[in-house]
Amino acid sequence: TWTMVNIVEEQIERIREQIGTEGRAICGLSGGVDSAVAAAVVQRAIGDRLDCVFVDHGLLRKGEAEQVERDFVAATGVKLHVVECSDRFLTALAGVTDPEEKRKVIGREFIRVFEAAEAEVLGAAAQEGEKVAFLVQGTLYPDVVESGGGAGTSNIKSHHNVGGLPEDLEFELVEPLRTLFKDEVRLVGEQLGLPAEIVHRQPFPGPGLGIRIIGEVTRDRLDILREADAIAREELTRAGLDRDIWQMPVVLLADVRSVGVQGDGRTYGHPVVLRPVTSEDAMTADWARLPYEVMERISTRITNEVAEINRVTVDVTSKPPGTIEWE
C-alpha cells in the first residue's frame, strides 16, 4: 500500500543517514518476522555493508532453517553467515530437564555463538579503522513503550561486551521498526517481497522445540517432535485456520509411554499433546475449539507417519491457569 511504501522509503533514507556511506552493520536473524523485516529494510539501505548472522541451534521446526538460508536470502540478497551449532547446544543441554535451566543454557550458548560471529565480522570492520559498529534490532513500538522509550546505545552496551574488539569501538543501534506495530511490520515485509512463511509465521519461542520436549532434549526426540509438529502445522494450514489460531504448540511427553495397538502388534510409544490456543497478546489465552475433523486428521497422520508416537491428546486448559507452552 501507499503508506507502507512511504514508511519503507523514509526508513531507508534514515538508515543511510545514520550509518553513512562507509559504515557497516550486523543483524542477528532468528527465523521470526521482526528480525527478518528489519534486516531486509537495512539491506535495501546499505546493501552488502550489512552482515546477517543466523545461529542454527537445531531447535527450530522443520523447514525453518531453509526458509532463512534459502528463501530469505533469495528474496532479499542479504549477506548471510550461518553458524550451524546443534552439536554444541545438544551437548550443553545433555541431562537438563528443568524448564528454566533449559532456557538459561540455550540463552547462554546463543549469546556466546552470536558474539563470536559478531566479533569476527566487526573485527574486520575495526581493522579498517571504523569507530562505530551498527547493530540492527527488530524492536517494535510496543517494545519501546514497554521499556519506557529509553532504548538506545546505552542499554545494548551492557550485554554486548564482545571480547577481542578494540575498546573504543562503539555500538549504535539501528531500529527501523521502532514506530511500527506487528501487523504493520508484516505489511512492510510483504512490501519487501519476503516469503509468506516468514511474514505470517505464528509466534515461536526463542528456546524453540527445546521447551516442547518434556524431559531431556536429545537429537532423536527433536526429530520425532519436528515430524509431528510439521504434520500438525500442515493440517492447520490446509483447514484454513492459521489466522484464527494464535499458536498451536505440539508437545512431546518424552518420558511417558503408553500401550497401543497397530496392525497386529502391540506398541509402547510416546504421546504428544496438541495445544491450540486463541489469544490477543499471549498474556491470556483460551483453548481453541478445533473442528473434530481437523483433530482427527492430525491424530491419524501423526500416529501413522511418526513411528514413535502412538497417542495424540488435546490440551483444553486456558491461560490462566495453564501457560501456552508446557515449560
Ligand code: XMP
Ligand atoms: P507462555 O507459555 O508463558 O507463553 O504462556 C507466552 C508467549 O511467549 C512465548 N514464549 C517464549 N518466547 N522465549 C521466547 O522468546 C521464551 O523463553 C518463551 N517462553 C514462552 C510463547 O510461545 C507464547 O507466545
